[in-house]
Structures are given as C-alpha cells and as structure tokens.
C-alpha cells in the first residue's frame with residue numbers, strides 16, 4: 001500500500017512540474033513578442049520622451065542601453081529591442 005502512495009506522490013509532483021514549466025514558457029514567450037516600441041512605453045516613457053535616432057553615435061547608444069537598463073529592471077533582450085527601436089525610428 002505504501003508503495004502506491006509513493007508512486008502517486010511522485011506522479012503528482014512530475015505533473016505539477018510539467019504544468020509549471022509549460023506556463024513558464026508561455027510567459028516568457030509573451031515578453032518575447034513585445035516590440036521595442038511597446039517596451040519603450042512600458043519601461044522608459046515614464047521618465048522621459050524618446051530621443052531621435054540621430055542624436056547619439058552607435059557606441060553611445062550601447063552605453064545608454066546599459067545605463068538605462070539599471071533604472072528599469074529589464075532583460076538584455078528587452079534592452080536590445082528598445083535601443084534598436086530608438087536607433088532606427090525614434091520619434
């Protein structure tokens with residue numbers, strides 16, 4: 001009898017891990033789908049307006065990206081998307 005409980009316990013554990021990893025992926029997929037424009041609006045726009053694409057050199061854009069990343073708590077992928085958006089379209 002005890003053996004069955006152990007097996008059921010392990011099964012329940014495995015199934016819940018499965019569910020957690022599937023929904024975990026779904027969330028990061030949602031974040032990946034966001035464009036630089038959206039990410040700018042959600043993370044950077046609350047402090048200032050977007051600068052124009054010609055305002056900074058390529059090297060400066062990279063520095064600005066990491067400088068502003070520490071103010072917003074975004075991932076490196078999100079930072080890349082926002083900087084690409086600013087470099088190419090800006091306002």
Ligand code: HEC
Pocket residue numbers: 040043044045046047048051064065068069071072074079082083
């Ligand atoms: C908490 C407020 C805040 C947030 C959020 C923020 N910034 Fe800034 N940002 C500032 C301030 C203040 C300055 C000017 C002073 C400085 O550079 O430290 C600045 C300056 C800038 C500049 C001008 C370059 C410079 O160094 O002067 C750019 C471009 C910029 N931010 C982009 C971004 C981007 C992209 C994001 C989002 C990832 C972002 N900012 C998020 C406050 C913020």
